Amino acid sequence: MTARPEIDERLLDEALTWYRALEQDDADWDAYTRWLEADPLHGKAFDEIALTGRIVDDHIADLQALKAAPAADPAEIRTVSRRKWLYGSVAAALALAVGIPALRQQQDVVYATARGETRHIALSQGIAADLSPSTRLVVKGGDPTKLEVARGDVYFAVAHDPGRALSIRAGEYVVSDIGTTFGLNLSAKAVAVAVAEGHVSVAGEGGEATRVSAGQQLIARRDDRSTRIRPVPAANVGSWRQGRLVYDNMPLNLVAADIARYSGKTITVDPAIGDRPFSGVLAIGDGSELLANLSDLMAISYEEKGDSVRIGAAAVR
Amino acid sequence: MQPDSSQGLEALYRIHRAALLRTLVARTGDAGEAEDILQEMWIRLRHASTFPIANGRAYLFRMAQNLLLDRLREKQRRMRRERIWLDNLAGDAGGGSERADGGPNAEEAMLDREEAARLASALATLPDGARRAFELHKIEGLSHAEVAMRLGISRSGVEKHMAVAMKYLRRALLD
Numbered sequence: 001m002t003a004r005p006e007i008d009e010r011l012l013d014e015a016l017t018w019y020r021a022l023e024q025d026d027a028d029w030d031a032y033t034r035w036l037e038a039d040p041l042h043g044k045a046f047d048e049i050a051l052t053g054r055i056v057d058d059h060i061a062d063l064q065a066l067k068a069a070p071a072a073d074p075a076e077i078r079t080v081s082r083r084k085w086l087y088g089s090v091a092a093a094l095a096l097a098v099g100i101p102a103l104r105q106q107q108d109v110v111y112a113t114a115r116g117e118t119r120h121i122a123l124s125q126g127i128a129a130d131l132s133p134s135t136r137l138v139v140k141g142g143d144p145t146k147l148e149v150a151r152g153d154v155y156f157a158v159a160h161d162p163g164r165a166l167s168i169r170a171g172e173y174v175v176s177d178i179g180t181t182f183g184l185n186l187s188a189k190a191v192a193v194a195v196a197e198g199h200v201s202v203a204g205e206g207g208e209a210t211r212v213s214a215g216q217q218l219i220a221r222r223d224d225r226s227t228r229i230r231p232v233p234a235a236n237v238g239s240w241r242q243g244r245l246v247y248d249n250m251p252l253n254l255v256a257a258d259i260a261r262y263s264g265k266t267i268t269v270d271p272a273i274g275d276r277p278f279s280g281v282l283a284i285g286d287g288s289e290l291l292a293n294l295s296d297l298m299a300i301s302y303e304e305k306g307d308s309v310r311i312g313a314a315a316v317r
Numbered sequence: 318m319q320p321d322s323s324q325g326l327e328a329l330y331r332i333h334r335a336a337l338l339r340t341l342v343a344r345t346g347d348a349g350e351a352e353d354i355l356q357e358m359w360i361r362l363r364h365a366s367t368f369p370i371a372n373g374r375a376y377l378f379r380m381a382q383n384l385l386l387d388r389l390r391e392k393q394r395r396m397r398r399e400r401i402w403l404d405n406l407a408g409d410a411g412g413g414s415e416r417a418d419g420g421p422n423a424e425e426a427m428l429d430r431e432e433a434a435r436l437a438s439a440l441a442t443l444p445d446g447a448r449r450a451f452e453l454h455k456i457e458g459l460s461h462a463e464v465a466m467r468l469g470i471s472r473s474g475v476e477k478h479m480a481v482a483m484k485y486l487r488r489a490l491l492d
Binding site: 009012013016019020022025027029030032033036037040043046047048049050051052053054055056058059060062063064066067107108110112114117138150 | 336339340343344345346372374375378379382386389390393404407432433434436437440452455456476479480483484486487488490491492
């Protein structure tokens with residue numbers, strides 16, 4: 001775990017205890033209220049637990065049907081999903097059991113992380129992905145060789161297999177010819193691919209493929225489709241997994257996009273300084289200090305209004 | 318106090334209104350929304366013909382919680398609809414067909430199916446103990462004590478399994 005989640009495990013446990021306590025006839029509503037008043041996050045955590053309970057309750061009939069159907073014996077689903085993560089066939093079995101005609105095997109599978117949350121996913125065929133916070137990885141049609149990073153930063157570890165055609169889409173770019181470990185970061189302004197081991201090919205839509213090798217980082221702008229490659233120490237690739245963001249001459253726009261994901265803020269950068277390079281290390285923590293730390297290391301100023309932040313050049317003093 | 322006359326309801330509501338409001342404000346962090354929920358509650362109470370007076374205060378609190386939860390659920394479904402819509406927009410190559418013969422009912426049905434499938438696949442990957450406890454309690458309707466007996470574990474063991482299951486499902490269902 002890198003960043004501390006806003007609603008952490010302890011908070012959820014407290015919320016669960018209250019959720020359970022309020023089911024009793026002699027529930028102490030006053031104590032519950034005092035607990036809520038102690039921290040605004042308590043109410044949020046309780047909301048999430050209560051909402052989860054409601055969703056489950058809304059589908060009890062579906063689950064009972066599923067349980068009754070021999071085809072979808074949970075143990076069987078488990079073995080299948082454990083062994084190969086053949087989500088498609090699991091989904092098909094579920095569709096059958098619950099009587100869901102529209103759930104086809106072509107269904108996309110989406111893995112997403114919230115702010116402050118990271119996730120390790122072992123897809124089949126030796127493909128593993130670490131999702132950083134506020135990230136979305138889509139397995140197109142349930143096929144683990146057709147992936148899309150729809151948002152955020154993913155660290156991939158892929159066993160080399162020349163017989164497999166793995167492709168990962170990110171914005172207007174497609175990464176292919178993969179047998180390696182690398183980081184793939186998609187933000188509004190750019191796609192960044194940093195390779196720690198092996199190599200990958202990156203191609204824009206209809207463009208030529210560029211080969212990126214270990215120790216290299218490719219930054220492809222999404223507006224004018226220009227790309228550039230520069231060196232990156234392998235140890236810095238996916239450094240968010242160790243709780244820090246390491247930058248070497250990274251355009252401010254991209255740094256700001258990372259901070260936006262970790263802090264949950266909407267950040268706009270004055271276009272005049274968006275390409276200004278930043279070098280330095282930021283400790284992620286719970287994400288709330290990142291902006292302040294950045295402004296300590298770089299001549300910028302920022303203005304916060306609720307969840308929106310605007311970064312501009314440092315004010316002249 | 319007349320237990321099941323509208324006067325009784327009115328009186329009970331008046332007595333507990335301040336406490337209800339305080340709880341709702343603490344829960345939502347939004348005085349306006351808390352007032353809205355109380356307003357809705359009042360309208361429903363006035364149309365309610367019977368009223369379980371045995372524990373009127375608890376009844377009112379529970380009712381307030383349920384109304385709040387209805388709102389949360391509605392909001393969450395709206396957000397999922399928007400997300401699915403955006404996903405289809407982004408993945409126009411294959412995902413667009415779902416909406417072709419749309420209409421609000423078809424969309425709701427699709428949302429339901431999608432949610433049921435998410436829930437079922439999340440359940441399938443739960444750790445064994447948590448999954449069995451969850452199934453016995455939620456799907457087969459056993460009490461925690463009965464689940465404990467069936468699984469040969471303690472009550473607190475059941476609580477722990479349920480907590481694991483709920484936290485796991487929270488992640489799977491709420492992203």
